[in-house]
Amino acid sequence: xxxxxxxxxxxxxxxxxxxxxxxxxxxxxxxxxxxxxxxxxxxxxxxxxxxxxxxxxxxxxxxxxxxxxxxxxxxxxxxxxxxxxxxxxxxxxxxxxxxxxxxxxxxxxxxxxxxxxxxxxxxxxxxxxxxxxxxxxxxxxxxxxxxxxxxxxxxxxxxxxxxxxxxxxxxxxxxxxxxxxxxxxxxxxxxxxxxxxxxxxxxxxxxxxxxxxxxxxxxxxxxxxxxxxxxxxxxxxxxxxxxxxxxxxxxxxxxxxxxxxxxxxxxxxxxxxxxxxxxxxxxxxxxxxxxxx
Numbered sequence: 001x002x003x004x005x006x007x008x009x010x011x012x013x014x015x016x017x018x019x020x021x022x023x024x025x026x027x028x029x030x031x032x033x034x035x036x037x038x039x040x041x042x043x044x045x046x047x048x049x050x051x052x053x054x055x056x057x058x059x060x061x062x063x064x065x066x067x068x069x070x071x072x073x074x075x076x077x078x079x080x081x082x083x084x085x086x087x088x089x090x091x092x093x094x095x096x097x098x099x100x101x102x103x104x105x106x107x108x109x110x111x112x113x114x115x116x117x118x119x120x121x122x123x124x125x126x127x128x129x130x131x132x133x134x135x136x137x138x139x140x141x142x143x144x145x146x147x148x149x150x151x152x153x154x155x156x157x158x159x160x161x162x163x164x165x166x167x168x169x170x171x172x173x174x175x176x177x178x179x180x181x182x183x184x185x186x187x188x189x190x191x192x193x194x195x196x197x198x199x200x201x202x203x204x205x206x207x208x209x210x211x212x213x214x215x216x217x218x219x220x221x222x223x224x225x226x227x228x229x230x231x232x233x234x235x236x237x238x239x240x241x242x243x244x245x246x247x248x249x250x251x252x253x254x255x256x257x258x259x260x261x262x263x264x265x266x267x268x269x270x271x272x273x274x275x276x277x278x279x280x281x282x283x284x285x286x287x288x289x290x291x292x293x
Contacts, residue, residue, distance in 0.1 A: 030125050031079065031118075038113040039076040044069055048105035048115055054098050065095025068105045068115060075122055086131075093126040097135040101143040120144075124151060127159040132166040134285045137255050164255055167288050171250030190245040193283060194276070203276050205269045206237040212263035212273045218256050229253040233263050233273055240276065249284035253277075 031039075048068035049055055058066045065071040074092045078084055084092070096119045105115040123144075127133060136144075136159050148156050194203050212233040219225045219232055226232060230251035231239060239247035254277055263273040 031121060035114075035118055035121065036079065038111075038118065039072065039079060041111050042069075042072050042076070042113060043111060044073065045110060047108050047110060048072075051104040051108045053100050053102045053104060057098055061094075061098075063091045063094055063098075065092045066098050067095075071095040072113075072115065072118065075118065089126070089129075090131060093123075093131060093133050094135060096123045096126065097133055097140060099140065120147070128152075128155065130162070132162040133159060134163050134166065134288060136160055136163050137167075137281065137285070160255075164252060167284050168250050170288050170291050171246035187243055187245045190248075190283070191240075191243045194240060194279060202269075202271050203237060203240045205271050206234070206241060206267075207269060208234055208238055209268060210234045211266050211268060212237070212271075215262045215266045217260060217262065218253070218258060229256060233277075236280070237271065237273065237276065240280070245283075245287075249280050249287065254281050254284065 046067075046069040049070070052068050055067055058064070065074055071092060074084070074088070074095070078089075078092070099119050101116065101120075103116050106113070106117075109115060120143075127136070135141075144151075194201070213219055213235075216233055219229065222228050231247060231253055233253060236248055236251055236253060257274070257277050259274055259278075261274050264271070264275065267273055
């Protein structure tokens with residue numbers, strides 16, 4: 001029987017995918033046929049990179065996979081079976097996660113590649129490999145949260161938990177909660193970093209009135225909030241004031257904060273509590289990455 005034109009094209013595409021080696025790798029097996037063809041169709045013109053809203057981050061983060069044209073090359077290599085080191089896979093995972101989902105890359109691609117869908121798919125595939133991605137705790141996860149029902153909702157929380165544990169593992173004071181807490185020397189780089197930041201320089205104004213904790217909707221949600229959240233907002237401010245870095249950045253409260261700004265609005269001392277929590281998140285991620293290198 002004579003094949004139809006669509007059947008002929010489909011067979012040709014399957015043969016090409018097999019020839020490229022895509023059908024033999026875990027990455028290739030988990031991407032759609034269209035996405036695999038798009039990887040092969042990329043001409044590396046860098047139009048996507050020139051319009052990328054986060055490409056400027058490459059100036060501060062030495063990871064070339066932040067640039068769309070480079071991370072699609074890395075994805076193609078991985079899908080083709082070219083072995084990548086653990087560091088290269090981590091860099092690729094960070095690169096696909098540093099994305100604002102603005103769709104600029106997809107709109108300007110002259111070949112018509114739906115780059116946004118490729119990033120989203122590869123992002124989830126890499127997260128399932130079990131390598132913690134700290135950027136998942138940032139506002140960059142907003143789009144992932146919106147698409148939760150359309151993805152693997154059963155495993156949605158797993159990467160978040162892994163990232164939190166990765167940070168807490170670097171904070172010895174948060175691991176042994178029953179042990180007596182010695183007062184170590186104040187970390188000058190930690191307090192200096194908070195003091196230099198425009199959004200957290202008033203952290204030392206806190207006098208522990210607990211207003212921030214009292215008005216926090218996250219705290220009020222739990223019957224025993226300290227058991228779930230670790231340190232509460234006023235305790236985090238106190239830890240920051242004492243220079244206890246491990247306590248300040250090791251609490252789940254940092255990552256469960258809704259950024260509703262109630263604590264900041266109600267603080268009688270004008271301490272920008274929410275902004276300080278944001279700064280502590282940045283310090284936590286940066287510190288954890290430095291220790292892993």
